[in-house]
Amino acid sequence: MKTVTSRRLLNLISLAGLGVSIWFIVYCFHLGVFHDTTILQSLVQQAAFFGPLLFIALQIVQVVVPIIPGGISLAAGVLIFGPITGFMYNYIGIVLGSMLAFILGRRFGKPLIHHLISQKTYERYIGWLDNQNRFTKLFALAIFLPVAPDDVLCLLAGLTKMSFKTFTLIILLAKPATIFLYSYALVYGGTFLSQLL
Template identity: 70%
Template sequence: MKPAVPRRLINIISLAGLGFSIWFAIYCYQIGAFKNTAVLQGLVGQRVILGPLIFILLQIVQVVVPIIPGGLSLAAGVLIFGPVNGFLYNYIGIVLGSLIAFSLSRYYGKPLIQHLIQPKTYDKYIGWVSDQKHFTKLFALAIFLPVAPDDALCMLAGLTKMSYKTFSLIILLGKPATILAYSFILVYGGGWLAHLL
């Protein structure tokens, strides 16, 4: 029998994360980090080891317990650490977070997922799980294309018979494209595409 989902703990973590996010946003606003990229980079990016570790940990947490919008943290990674290191730290954090989300949902099952995913999202995608043969293909496509709620799908994948190996391969190979796409669009808008064409 699977252990009961620690609902109170999840609520406390979510509230603490939300509170920290609000405080951090106000703090960044007060020091001018949103107006000046150099201030934002100095806040975290200049700490050679600690800065990246904090950022990767933040990415892991936001995948499992969505305390801040994922797109915001992707853009922050690129702005703080630059396009190469920002991509790398985003990738590491999101991959590790996805693996943890998959493992937790496999262990705790639907009750945990229903606490962490919006009911509308849950209802929209839970039907995918019932078709085991097609789920893996749909999941891989959704992870590769930046059009679906990846974090929610990673948790729903934990309800299937998908192996850790298959899940890991899909995440490792599919995430780079979406992270690059989100990062460029969020940071540079459509202008970068015009330069390429």
């Protein structure tokens, strides 16, 4: 498959995922989830064992292929499973997804990365790889901050000489802060907005 075709397909998938996310938020609003999260939790509890597994699998996939915006899935985890369990499921899914992105980047290199990210994004961050020590420091800082394109950087890290052990250590230590900030900002921001409406 040509790079342009695969990029278009991924853009369509992402757009569809965004549409589904918007529909889900509106649906949850009408159910009263933002006023009483037990409604959504009771729906998920009906899925029993498969609910958490499905959610973690979704988080793993969305790190590599952005099916839905990451922030929405983080907030959904907290709303659905509660603050502590939701955080843990988010953390497990995103850590495993990040590790998978690194492995794919290392195994398949630039051809795969060009299929997954735009040329503009690639060119914006490829310069970071010029200096290995500098990249490791910038990568650690970027993973810790909630505004960096973590998914892209995990793929690009696979092109460097960074060891899998170092990569995993950075992800394990830096991800909790980002997940916490994203999750709770979106959850409490959504609650605040629902009170205004």
